[in-house]
Amino acid sequence: MVKVVGTVFSSLTHHLQQVYQSPGRTLEAFWDFSRCYFYALAFWSLFSAKFLHLYAHLHSLPPSKLFVWGITFYFQDVVILLLLRVFVQKSHTRSRYRVALDVLVVVPFSLIVSAMASANFSVYVFTGAEIHWRQAKSFTNDTAAIRTLLTGLTGFLIGEGLLSMTAVISARPIHKLTGGILHVLAWPFQWLFPRVRPYVVRPLERLRTRNQSSILPDPEIYERIALQDDYLNDSSDDDESDFLIGAPAGSGTQKQVRITERALPRVLMLLAFCLFVVLRLCRPSDPMYWFLSGTLPMASLFEGGHGDSPIEIGGIPYQYDYLTSASSLHPPPPFSWMPAGSVPGFEDWDKSDPYALHYNAEMAPLHISNLDQPVLEPIRKALADGSVKIKHVVLLKLESARADIFPLRKGSFMFERIADSWDNQVIPEDVLRRIANLTPTAEYLTGTPTGFNSESQEGTGRKSYGGLTAKNAYTTSTYTLKSLTGTLCGVTPLVADFNREWEHHVYQPCLPHVFDMLTQQPSITKETDDFTKWPWHSMWMQSVTEGYDNQDKLTPVLGFKDKKTKEIIESPDAKYPPKGEEVNYYGYADTELEDYFRDAIDDAERDHERLFLTHLTGTTHHPWGLPGNVYEQILGSLKGQNEDLNRYLNAVGFVDNWLATILGILQEKGVANETLVVMAGDHGLSLPNDGGITPYDNPHVGNFQVPIVFAHPHLPPVEITAPVSSNQIVPSIIDLLLESSSLSETTAPVAQDIRSLYEGQSLIRPLIQEKDGRQDWQFTVMNTGGSWLSVRSAAKPQFRLVIPLITDVEWRFSDLNEDPNEDKPISRFSLLDLAETIGKKYDQEVLNWLWDAAYVANWWVAENWHRYRYEPGT
Incomplete structure (x- = not known):
């Protein structure tokens, strides 16, 4: 042992002396040791990333095209690896400067591509979508976004560990294998x-x-x-036999003959490589092939371009022209009540800009109005006796709220998903009681029977709260901040990545702007007990950060000046410091706002103000943390996705209790009978369907379906089954204020004029799905805004088309009548391939709908940019 230690010590001392005498030798020693490893790391990073890339889009190409051209999708990766192999070859004639250059090229390249591959692996596992690298720069300067990315650190480290381990094990064989290939390619x-x-x-x-x-x-x-210059002849740097060397040609003293020096293997390898190159050269020039061929290092350099519209609709067999040169932008209508100068939200009426254009619903080619329809009969009867009064409006934007869990019903998809996690699909009685009591407030607010009454609430005499419930509602965007703009301003958000609305022209007045305009009208005063003449006060509340993606700049653009956010409630001078720890990477539990809710109502009542309070919940956001980290077991198995789903359902139950607390506060303060409570999900969550923990780049229908509820104790329970969108909330609130006589004589005409500006139909009137050959098209801007657009028609809501805005993603069609959970949507990289596949299954009527949807969406995207005064690329 002493001898061994002495030998090791002597060798170590010798190497240290060499380093001291000549640092250049250190570089050579490091390179000899690691060149095989780093090359193998790059090799596995590129090929694993490409495999994941093709796997993610496996069903997006017709099998025939995939069979013919599939091998060519690796062309860029092969070329890069062959070039990289030149840098890691063993050669005694290289200078130290050349070795240093090789190290500076190979090592950073390998580390970068392995990090990118690991990050892509992590994101795909947790979200079901690949990273769009062009969007990555949006996260670098955003602290909250960086905290979000860190949640995938475990998956990233696992991916990096697997790549490193594989590289260590296979370094030498991979090095020799690719060296042999280069040897053959160099032979001619x-x-x-x-x-x-x-x-x-x-x-x-x-x-x-x-x-x-x-x-x-x-x-x-x-x-x-x-x-x-033999790329294969690296055996001199170790004692291992060459990976591609065959058995000795003769006796033991006879020189070995490598496989790559034999005629037949050489010819076969050259023919295979030539076929590979010929296929690549003959492959059609199609954007989908370019996308599938893209190698990882180049992923962040290229993205789909934008012209007048980014949607590629070439090949439509019909000549559509009814939207040619059509526009919904026209000079704003003159209003006698409009103040002079520029007013927030109403800048288009500023007379100093004679060229200002505004969205004109009457001249919009796709708009269908239902304001000429009577109020729904049950609501009209309730309004007739004058009992429905709306002094305050509370708008609750519910984070990650799926429509099918508001409330959770027995026999629903979510219930069956829970049952599947238990042995023999039998849910124990104690768990059934937990499920029955998970969303009682949602059941109370919507009046929707859950099927659990006989087990959990029989004999309680509990009644519905009252109001409207939309059963087939889609969000305007599956990105939270864009969804806020759509809900609060009655618009469809900007077709551009991330929160860009704040720096462009939001083309309609948002609710705070509307209420501010009403406040500026004559006879508005605090010196009266008639609340219809009180001024309005708008307030924003959330217990999570407003620092994510410029939200702190968006809320003022939406008209909010008074805000209570994480940054404010945790400040040293906060009136009510947080009682608990942060529950997720965005902030605190929603219940930290309870005292602020009470104060807001007290202040409004004391000061004779009408309160418009908007609250964005945050507890139901991933990772669904709860105060005290206490969870009940709802799913039988808590492995894999089931653990996330169990946490999510517990968070849903927590927020349901929080809604009950809010209703309790309204009752406590004596304003419940005069407060309209509007609830809408910002987006859904496809977690129980495909494991997606976020709607990022996920077109699944579960991310689009949201609850929309208008709750008031004196309204009858009304269920709306027609397809609606969350951009209909603003005109519906204004319409309900008008029809309930909750506005003064001077503000009612103002509200009536403003109500007519919006593109969405009022929910308190019969909804019109089709008129004069025009369908009521509903658009959803997908998270993060610039990759996908979803479109459906209220006239045929069973069909749903997801349209690519860049070449990185596919067209996607689903028939929700046949496939309500979108287990088998049809995806193709081109509209013509999609139509060909649909034509084999459906009749001409469905194909006609497909062409109509594509044509309308193509026009609408360009129109959307014009409305926001947005220039692509800016």
């Missing part, structure tokens, strides 16, 4: 060089001899050097 040039050398080298020698005293190296020496 080595064979050709001696034959063309006399015609190239000797004239150069004579020229050089004529002009200089020195001459070129001896041609024989030159040829030997060239031929010794």
Whole structure:
């Protein structure tokens, strides 16, 4: 043992002395040790990333095209790896400067691509979608976004560990395998060089001899050097046998013959490589092939371009022209009550800008109005006796609220999903009681029977709260901040990545702007007990950060000046410091706002103000943390996705209790009978369907379906089954204020004019799905805004089309009548391929709907940009 330790110590001392005497030798020693490893790391990173890339889009190409061109999708990766192999070859003729250059190229490249591959692996596992690298720059300067990314750190480390371990194990074989391939590819040039050398080298020698005293190296020496550049011959740097060396050709003293030096293997390898190149050269020039071929290092450099509209609809068999040159932008209508100058939300009426245009619903080619329809009969009867009064409006934006859990019903998809996690699909009685009591407030607010009454609430006499419930509602965007703009301003959000609305023209007045305009009208005063003449006060509340993606700049644009956010409630001078710890990477539990809710109502009642309070919940956001980290077991197995789903359902139950607390506060303060409570999900969550923990780049229908509820104790329970969108909330609130006589004589005409501005139909009137050949098209801007657009028609809501805005994603069609949970949507990279596939299953009527949807969406995207005064690329 002493001898071994002495030997190791002596060797270590020797190497340290070498490092001290010549640092350059350290570089060479490091390179000899690690060149195989880093090359293998790059090799597995590129190929694993490409495999994941193709797997994610496996069903997006017709099988015939995938069979013919599939191998060509690896072309870029192969070229990069062959070039990289040149840098890691073993050669005793290299200078230390060349070694340093090789290290500076190979090591950073390998580390970068392995990090990108691991990050993509992590995001795909947790979200079901690949990273769009062009969006990554949006996270670098956003602290809250970085905290979000850190939630995937475990998956990233696992991916990096797997790649590193695989590289360590396979470093030498991979190095020799690719060296052998290069050896074969170099062979034709080595064979050709001696034959063309006399015609190239000797004239150069004579020229050089004529002009200089020195001459070129001896041609024989030159040829030997060239031929010794053998990418396979790396056996000198270790004692292992060559991976591609065959058995000895003769006796033990006879020189071994490598496989790559045998004629047949050489010919077969060259033919295979030539076929590979020929296929790549013959492959059609199609954006979908370019996308599938993209190698990881180049992923962040290219993205789909935008012209007048980014939607590619070439090949539609019909000549559509009814939207040609059509526009919904026209000079704003004159209003006698409009103040002079620029008013927030009403800037288009500023007379100093004679060229200002505004969305004109009457002239919008896709708009269908239902304001000429009577109020729904049950609501009209309730309004007739004057009992429905609306002094305050509370708008609750519910984070990640699925429509089918508001409330959770027995026999629903979510209930069956829970049952599947238990043995024999039998849910124990104690768990059934937990499920029955998970969303009682949602059941109370919507009046929707859950099927659990006989087990949990029989004999309680509990009644419905009252109001409207939309059963088939889609959000305007599956990105929270865009969804807020759609809900609060009655618009469809901007078709651009992330929160860009704040820096562009939100083309309709938002609710705070509307209420501010009403406040500016004559006879508005605090010196009266008639609340219809009180001024309005708008307030924003959330217990999570407003620092994510410029939300702190968005809320003022939406009209909010008074805000209570995480940054305010945790400040040293906060009136009510947080009672608990942060529950997720955005902030605190929603219940931290309870005292602020009470104060807001007290202040409004004391000051004779009408309160418009908007609250964005945050507890139901991933990772669904709860105060005290206490969870009940709802699913039988808590492995994999079931653990996330169990946490999510517990968070849903927590928020349901929080809604009950809010209703209790309204009752406690004596304003419940005069408060309209509007609830809408910002987006759904496809977690129980496909495991997605976020709607990021996930087109599943579960991310689009949200609850929309208008609750008031004196309204009858009304269920709306027609397809609606959350951009209908603003005109519906204004309409209900008008029809309930909750506005003064001077503000009612103002509200009536403003109500007519919006594109969405009022929910308190019969909804019109089709009129004069026009369908009521409903658009959803998908998270994060610039990749996908979802469109459906209220006339045929069973069909749903998800349209790519870039070349990185696919067209996607689903028939919700046949496939309500979208287990088998049809995805293709081109509209024509999609139509071909649909045509084999459906009749011409469905194809006609597909062409209509694509044509309308193509026009609408360009129109959306015009409305926001947005220039793509800015």
